[in-house]
Amino acid sequence: MSYSHKVKEELYRHIDEARHCRLSELSALLRFSGQLKLPLRIESDNRMFAIKCFTLLQKTFNIQRYAAEREGFPCETPFRLEVSDPAENERIFSALSNELLLQRGCCRRAYLRGAFLAAGSVNDPQKSYHFEIVAQEAEEAELLCKLFQSFSIEARITKRKNSEVVYIKDGESIVDSLNVMQAPVALMAFENVRILKDMKNNVNRRVNFEAANIGKTVSAAVRQRKAIELAKKLPEFEELPESVKEAARLRLEFPDLSLKELGEMCEPKVGKSGFNHRLRRIIELVEDEL
Numbered sequence: 001m002s003y004s005h006k007v008k009e010e011l012y013r014h015i016d017e018a019r020h021c022r023l024s025e026l027s028a029l030l031r032f033s034g035q036l037k038l039p040l041r042i043e044s045d046n047r048m049f050a051i052k053c054f055t056l057l058q059k060t061f062n063i064q065r066y067a068a069e070r071e072g073f074p075c076e077t078p079f080r081l082e083v084s085d086p087a088e089n090e091r092i093f094s095a096l097s098n099e100l101l102l103q104r105g106c107c108r109r110a111y112l113r114g115a116f117l118a119a120g121s122v123n124d125p126q127k128s129y130h131f132e133i134v135a136q137e138a139e140e141a142e143l144l145c146k147l148f149q150s151f152s153i154e155a156r157i158t159k160r161k162n163s164e165v166v167y168i169k170d171g172e173s174i175v176d177s178l179n180v181m182q183a184p185v186a187l188m189a190f191e192n193v194r195i196l197k198d199m200k201n202n203v204n205r206r207v208n209f210e211a212a213n214i215g216k217t218v219s220a221a222v223r224q225r226k227a228i229e230l231a232k233k234l235p236e237f238e239e240l241p242e243s244v245k246e247a248a249r250l251r252l253e254f255p256d257l258s259l260k261e262l263g264e265m266c267e268p269k270v271g272k273s274g275f276n277h278r279l280r281r282i283i284e285l286v287e288d289e290l
């Protein structure tokens, strides 16, 4: 099962307690599946989608009559549900189209959940960070962006064929969206992958950093050895203090050792900067030729 399916399974099972939230979610489920119109007719190939719409409709409008229609419900495909009474049809439709639906934070969460269930998807975080909800109208896409914004989540819109796609690319914002829609299990799974990925990136960054440092050390050693070879040909070299000549000899003899290690081989021992200072005196002799 894809990650997107897992998220949806979790969200399909979530039924809000409050009537206002259920109205909001049902409104988004119908609107984003292109079915918020008169007469109300809910149709879907997806059993979970149909059952969720049915459950919300039944609980929200307290319509027992649908129970009978539900008998054969899970068997036929596409799953279909019609509200036969015209007056009831109008009543439900106007309740679902009410603009005051989205005033509460809880209802905005429910609406985003409904929109995602009807027209959304989210990539497996192992692959890439991508979350999207496809809207048919620019107005719908803008509404979703505003709703995300009310939870401090930055969503963007891009055109795809005849639709407007609301998308989120940032891992942290996707986690926030899963939280807003109330999918804690899927959220944890996403976070686990994200933490591992971040750790890997950090390790890689560190390895690269250390490799760069090793490179620096090597190129410094190459430069020092070249300087010594050149300086040895000069008469001034012989006039240098014994300690400096010792440093030169050690550097040539042990090209792979660090300055600290070379310093420890001196008699008496000398620190890294002391050893470096001795090599500096040789480098100064031939600086122009390096």
Ligand SMILES: [Zn+2]
Pocket: 018, 020, 021, 022, 104, 105, 106, 107, 108, 110
């Ligand atoms: Zn609510």
